[in-house]
Amino acid sequence: MGAHPLHDATHNRCLLEREAEIVAAFEAIEPALKEIAAMQWQDGFAERAQSLALQRLGFTLPRAWLVASWTAPLDMRRLYAYAVFRTFRTLAERNFDRSLANHNEGEPADALIRRWGFHAIDITPCADGRLSGVVDYILRVPPAVVVHRKSYAGSMFDIEESMRHWAEVELRRHREGLPNRADEPTRYLKIGVYHTSGSDPGHEGCAAHGSDERRAASALLERLDAFRKAIENSFCCGASVATLLIGVDTDTDAIRVHVPDAEDRMSLERYVDNARLYEATRALEREAAKEAIRLAVAECAGVPSDDAATEGMRWFCAYLLKNNMAQIEYVRAYHNGRYTDLGHTERFITVGDSFDDVQMRNLAYQAQMDTVEEGASDLDIGIKIFTKLNVARGLPIPVIVHFRYDAKVPGSRERAVKRGQRLEAAIRERYAQLVREGLLYTFVTVKDSAVASRLEDVGEPNGATEDHCACGCDSMEARS
Structure with missing residues (x-):
């Protein structure tokens, strides 16, 4: 069977090129430094080392650190740490194109998301490095609408800090009309992302929660509920926020979305498993696959597929599931369906x-x-x-x-x-x-x-x- 009907070949190729460039840059460090270490007592070492570093790594090393003698050899640990830092800085200055998610089916994604009722998105993933690509790869949400993305161990975000972030966004809506006017019926959306490992959940899950998937999800759901209540209790005039709980299988990047019901409540037991939905929609035509996602979301929410009150959140959840299907396809195409490095x-x-x-x-x-x-x-x-x-x-x-x-x-x-x-x-x-x-x-x-x-x-x-x-x-x- 070929690629999933909702895969995005152009987007995936661009992300693959970015991944390959980043991996190659870091993978070059150890071989280059080993070669430098081996030549440290040769004549003209400093100049040769700088030339090799510039050629292989793209930057030179601190000159004072390249002075070596048989009684005081090079400090290779210090050079390694510096090389990692400089590699990161060089990549940061590459200005990778993050506009790939700016459009959805030909429409500006940020405008669509506002139409679904959300003017700003605040994402809290776990600090685990396997979620480092949660915005650009796993969820593929346009950076323009992600006003905050801050990681915490176990996704246990600071409620008071999140309240300050919310207040900053709402003040700007009142004062500047950005990203939209304060009288428009849209909400601030707080997304919490927990994770597990499909192949080894007892060892490769969230370290902060002892690789206990239910414990991780439950703690994050409680934190999201507390954040919502804090906003409602602290501000007048019907102040409210939307919240969404998402799980990620870091083996495959497949997500599960805990869709809110008609009362805006989420449950640990009620979610759309995108790995299963991906398989169920692989043989469908593109539009039929999109409709199947919308129906699955409505069923999970326990509402009719034309329920007006829940439409915005349901369409947003369907949007995330569709985006993530392209990421599942990415992992299948370029990593044989499952990452080889299941851990850190x-x-x-x-x-x-x-x-x-x-x-x-x-x-x-x-x-x-x-x-x-x-x-x-x-x-x-x-x-x-x-x-x-x-x-x-x-x-x-x-x-x-x-x-x-x-x-x-x-x-x-x-x-x-x-x-x-x-x-x-x-x-x-x-x-x-x-x-x-x-x-x-x-x-x-x-x-x-x-x-x-x-x-x-x-x-x-x-x-x-x-x-x-x-x-x-x-x-x-x-x-x-």
């Missing part, structure tokens, strides 16, 4: 604010937080994961601390820098033993929230003394 293969840990410009499965463990005290449990889980991934092989744990700022706000950048430096210092103090052993390195970056802004390094990572141009590039690269 993340490249680094990122803490602070989310960074969505580079998205791919298992790219990074994402522990978003403002302080270590606030996110200690999330970060501890990430360190535990990387102790097995990297430390067990003698490789360090690269940690990228990232915060956004608003250049329109006086002093915003300076405050973001201080937050980053404060969080970096706290991380290094919490894991002081790993730092002393050269098994944890931190890098701080900030970025203006404006579109097309670039990552900015804060200081030199771990005391590097490499010369830099004013623009932030390597001086050797600039001379090349």
